[in-house]
C-alpha cells in the first residue's frame with residue numbers, strides 16, 4: 001500500500017512492530033546530547049563526591065521502582081518487568097566500581113565519571129549484531145540519563161506526560177521510560193530511527209495497541225514537528241504530507257480496521273460456536289504464569305499448551321521443584337476453573353540450556369530431546385513431575401508429554417508419575433488423584449500407534465509444527481526447504497484424520513496446539529476433520545474465534561472430505577483459502 005510516491009509526499013519504510021493505521025500532526029523529539037562538564041576536584045572533595053553519586057543511585061532506584069509500578073498497573077506485570085533490567089544496571093558492581101575508581105583516580109566529578117564509563121559500556125553493547133544486547137545498550141542509556149538528571153538536579157528532558165493535542169511521536173529512539181509515559185489519548189502512534197521487533201519499546205507499543213514503526217534510520221532528522229503524516233503500522237510505512245488520494249485509500253483501510261476490531265471485541269466473551277451450533281474449545285498457548293492475564297483478556301477458555309521450557313531457558317540455573325511448583329500453581333490459580341494443560345519439558349531440538357551444555361548432535365531434532373531427555377535425566381524429570389503433581393491440587397491442571405514416539409515411552413513416563421504420586425502420598429502432600437494425562441502427537445509413529453496410546457490417555461494434543469517436519473522430512477528451521485513445509489500436504493491431512501479417529505474411537509478428545517491452529521485459512525479444515533479443541537497464542541484467539549463463529553461445521557466437513565480425497569497440497573490449500581474468504585472476508589482484508 002502507498003508504495004508509489006505521490007507528488008509532495010515524503011515516504012519512509014521501517015520495521016512494523018505494532019499494527020494499526022493513524023494520522024495526525026508530528027511531534028519530532030530532538031534530544032540535545034547533554035553536555036557533561038568535567039570538574040577537577042581536590043583530594044578532600046572526593047569522599048563527598050562518591051557520596052553524592054550513591055545518593056543519586058538510590059534516588060534513581062526509587063524513580064525506576066515507581067515507573068515500574070505504574071507500568072505494571074497500566075500495562076501488566078510482563079511490561080513492568082522490563083524495568084528489572086534497569087534495576088540490574090544500578091546493581092552492576094563492575095560498572096559502579098569503575099565509576100568510583102574514575103572519580104578517585106582521575107579526581108573528577110561524578111557526572112563526568114558516570115557518563116564516560118556508562119557510555120563506553122553502552123557503545124560496546126550497541127555495536128554488537130544482536131538485538132538482545134543492543135536492547136541492553138538502550139537500558140544502560142535510559143538509566144544513565146536518569147542518574148545524570150538526578151546528579152545535576154535536572155528535570156527529564158523528554159516529558160511526554162503533558163502533551164496538549166494528539167500527535168504522532170517521531171524520535172531517534174524511545175526508551176522504555178519514555179514509552180511508559182505515553183498517554184494513549186494523546187499519542188496516536190510513534191516512529192523511531194532505531195529499534196527492532198523485539199525491543200522493549202516495541203513490546204510496550206503492542207500492549208498499548210499504539211501503531212508503531214522502528215528502524216526508520218534517519219527519519220527523525222528528515223521530518224519536522226507540525227507536519228501532517230500517516231503512519232501505517234501494518235506495513236511499516238510513514239508518509240508525511242500525504243496526497244488526497246493516499247489519504248482516501250488509507251481512510252478505507254482505517255474504516256475496515258475499526259469495524260473489524262469492533263467485530264473482534266464483540267466475540268471476546270462469546271463461545272467459539274459454529275453457525276450450526278457445534279461448540280469448539282478455544283484455548284491459548286502460554287510460556288509463563290504471567291501470560292495468564294493475556295489468556296483471559298483475549299477470551300480464551302484456558303490453556304491448551306503451557307510450554308514449560310521457558311522456565312528453564314534464560315536463567316543461570318535449573319529451577320527447582322519448589323520454584324516450578326509456584327509457577328504452575330500461580331498459572332492454575334489465576335485461571336481457575338479453566339483448565340491448564342502443562343506440557344512436560346521439551347528441551348533439545350532448537351531449545352537448549354545455557355547453563356547445561358548438551359552434547360552437539362548431527363540431527364538435534366531427531367536426537368536427545370523432549371521425553372527422551374527427561375526419561376534419562378531422571379532427577380530433572382522427577383522435580384518437574386512432583387511440581388506439576390503438587391500444583392494439580394488446584395484442581396484444574398492437566399499434563400501432557402511431548403514427542404511421544406511409541407508405547408514404551410508412554411508407559412515409562414506413566415510409571416514414573418505413579419512412583420512420584422506414591423512419594424507424595426507418603427509425605428502427605430496433596431495432589432489431584434484424577435489428574436488427566438495426555439500426549440502430544442508429533443511423530444508419524446505416534447499416529448500409527450495412536451489407538452494403543454489412546455487406550456492409556458485422556459487426550460491427544462497434535463503438535464503440527466513437529467508432526468509436519470517429521471512426516472514430510474522437512475526441517476522446520478531450514479529456510480531453504482521452507483516451501484516443502486506444507487500443512488495441507490495430503491499426507492498431513494490423512495495423519496490428522498487418523499489421529500482424530502483413533503482418539504474418538506476411544507472416547508478421548510483431540511486438540512491441535514501447533515501453528516496450524518492459528519492460521520484462519522486452515523482452521524475450517526481442522527474442524528472438518530473432527531478436532532475438538534484449538535490452542536493458539538493469546539492475541540490470535542479473537543480472530544480464530546471470529547472465523548469459527550462464521551462457519552458451519554457441515555461445510556467444514558465438506559471441505560475436509562474434499563481434502564481427504566485430494567492428491568495435491570496446492571489444491572487443498574486453494575480450496576481452504578476460498579472457504580476462508582467466503583465465510584470471513586473481513587479477516588483477510590485488513591492486512
Ligand code: PEP
Nearest residue numbers: 463464465466513514515
Ligand atoms: C508443535 O510441535 O506443534 C508444538 C506445539 O510444540 P513446539 O512448537 O513447542 O515444538
Ligand code: MG
Nearest residue numbers: 442463465466
Ligand atoms: Mg513440538
